[in-house]
Amino acid sequence: MARVAVIAGNWKMHGTVAEARKLFADLRSRLGSEAPDREIVVAPPFTALAVAAAELGRTPIQLGAQNVHWEAKGAFTGEISAAMLLEAGCRWAIVGHSERRQLFGENDADVNRRVRAAVSAGLRAIVCVGETLEQREAGRTLEVVDRQTRGALLDLGSADIESICIAYEPVWAIGTGQTATPDQAEEVHREVRGIVVGLVGGDAAKQMRILYGGSVKPENIDSLMAEPDIDGALVGGASLDAASFSRIVQYRS
Ligand code: PGA
Numbered sequence: 584m585a586r587v588a589v590i591a592g593n594w595k596m597h598g599t600v601a602e603a604r605k606l607f608a609d610l611r612s613r614l615g616s617e618a619p620d621r622e623i624v625v626a627p628p629f630t631a632l633a634v635a636a637a638e639l640g641r642t643p644i645q646l647g648a649q650n651v652h653w654e655a656k657g658a659f660t661g662e663i664s665a666a667m668l669l670e671a672g673c674r675w676a677i678v679g680h681s682e683r684r685q686l687f688g689e690n691d692a693d694v695n696r697r698v699r700a701a702v703s704a705g706l707r708a709i710v711c712v713g714e715t716l717e718q719r720e721a722g723r724t725l726e727v728v729d730r731q732t733r734g735a736l737l738d739l740g741s742a743d744i745e746s747i748c749i750a751y752e753p754v755w756a757i758g759t760g761q762t763a764t765p766d767q768a769e770e771v772h773r774e775v776r777g778i779v780v781g782l783v784g785g786d787a788a789k790q791m792r793i794l795y796g797g798s799v800k801p802e803n804i805d806s807l808m809a810e811p812d813i814d815g816a817l818v819g820g821a822s823l824d825a826a827s828f829s830r831i832v833q834y835r836s
Pocket residue numbers: 593752756757758759760796797798799817818819820821
């Protein structure tokens with residue numbers, strides 16, 4: 584069975600409630616209420632989740648969070664639990680984004696704990712992996728992605744892994760305007776799928792959606808989506824503009 588594409592918008596730390604309301608209204612009018620043959624996710628800041636749930640209720644747009652903690656509750660200042668996100672209407676959670684890894688010190692073990700908490704609560708995780716420019720130039724791309732992928736998926740069974748998306752996001756392509764070429768992205772996506780085959784077998788690996796992220800735009804989405812192992816996109820900057828994000832969702836390949 585063909586994999587259903589996932590196009591996810593990561594708003595990062597952008598969007599007051601008032602701005603979010605405007606953007607949701609614009610997205611709703613552009614994307615309508617018909618369920619397309621692809622999944623659409625937006626991950627606004629936590630403070631905009633309530634308005635998102637109200638505004639996007641009858642649309643095909645699903646809600647995601649930008650992070651999730653591994654404990655159900657407790658003394659973890661600044662963190663948020665899977666149950667809280669589910670209650671707010673989230674179905675998805677982005678985990679291990681390179682900004683979390685680089686700016687907030689998350690390591691592979693933390694990412695794995697977050698992924699396991701998300702999937703056991705019924706949230707679908709979008710797990711980010713990707714090399715820095717220095718690592719790419721040193722020829723270490725596949726080694727880094729291999730380590731991050733295995734680390735994130737540690738101790739997960741095949742049913743859990745099928746429900747997860749991996750997002751390959753080369754750090755040098757994030758927010759820089761410099762997208763990986765479709766060939767560069769496809770090479771890494773193929774490698775990731777191969778790792779998953781080794782971990783849980785071909786059936787689960789065939790079901791897993793592997794997204795590309797890093798300066799995805801209306802101008803490059805079609806050629807990226809034409810690659811056989813690119814099953815969607817994680818979109819940062821361009822998801823803050825309703826016209827751009829809608830065009831990315833309506834990619835043609
Ligand atoms: P970008 O960000 O599309 O702005 O490069 C992607 C991401 O960080 O998920």
